[in-house]
Amino acid sequence: MINTVPSLLNRALARFKRDEGNATIEFALFFPLLVTLLLSTVEIGILTIRQVMLEHAVDRTVRDLRLGNLIAPTQDDLRDLICDRSSVVPACSDSLLIELRPVSTVSWTPLSEDTTCKDRNNGSINPVVDLNPGTSHEMVLIRVCAVFEPIFPSTKLGVHMSKDALGGYALVTSSAFVNEPT
Numbered sequence: 001m002i003n004t005v006p007s008l009l010n011r012a013l014a015r016f017k018r019d020e021g022n023a024t025i026e027f028a029l030f031f032p033l034l035v036t037l038l039l040s041t042v043e044i045g046i047l048t049i050r051q052v053m054l055e056h057a058v059d060r061t062v063r064d065l066r067l068g069n070l071i072a073p074t075q076d077d078l079r080d081l082i083c084d085r086s087s088v089v090p091a092c093s094d095s096l097l098i099e100l101r102p103v104s105t106v107s108w109t110p111l112s113e114d115t116t117c118k119d120r121n122n123g124s125i126n127p128v129v130d131l132n133p134g135t136s137h138e139m140v141l142i143r144v145c146a147v148f149e150p151i152f153p154s155t156k157l158g159v160h161m162s163k164d165a166l167g168g169y170a171l172v173t174s175s176a177f178v179n180e181p182t
């Protein structure tokens with residue numbers, strides 16, 4: 001009689017069902033998987049909430065820029081406005097970097113592929129980024145990068161996130177708008 005894989009599996013499952021011992025082995029096998037799943041779910045939920053709140057704050061700020069309510073804004077002005085509007089972003093003013101650049105209607109050059117985020121190793125040194133809100137009738141691109149610490153960095157999701165030198169992950173949102181005529 002040839003033992004096939006399904007018949008061996010059926011016999012092993014039958015033996016497993018007949019055992020009337022305690023569930024220690026099953027618990028030891030499945031508990032780490034369930035905890036990892038639970039922690040990864042919490043991590044992705046918080047990541048999603050942060051992303052949505054950051055996008056909402058950027059959209060509201062872009063509206064003010066587009067309508068001309070912000071005259072010659074600085075990096076700090078825009079950062080403070082976005083941070084005030086995104087309530088669940090921890091240490092917002094320390095982790096946010098904003099790029100703002102008009103688009104040439106001749107070349108239609110987009111923002112670069114490489115996103116510039118704040119270097120948390122050198123807190124006092126900020127990367128140089130464009131911050132030009134443009135003029136009337138001009139199309140402007142904006143990109144905001146915020147860096148956060150994972151809540152559970154040792155879970156599978158936390159391990160596979162791309163991180164900076166200090167272990168934080170970046171959330172990036174971008175938008176485009178056309179300045180209203182003055």
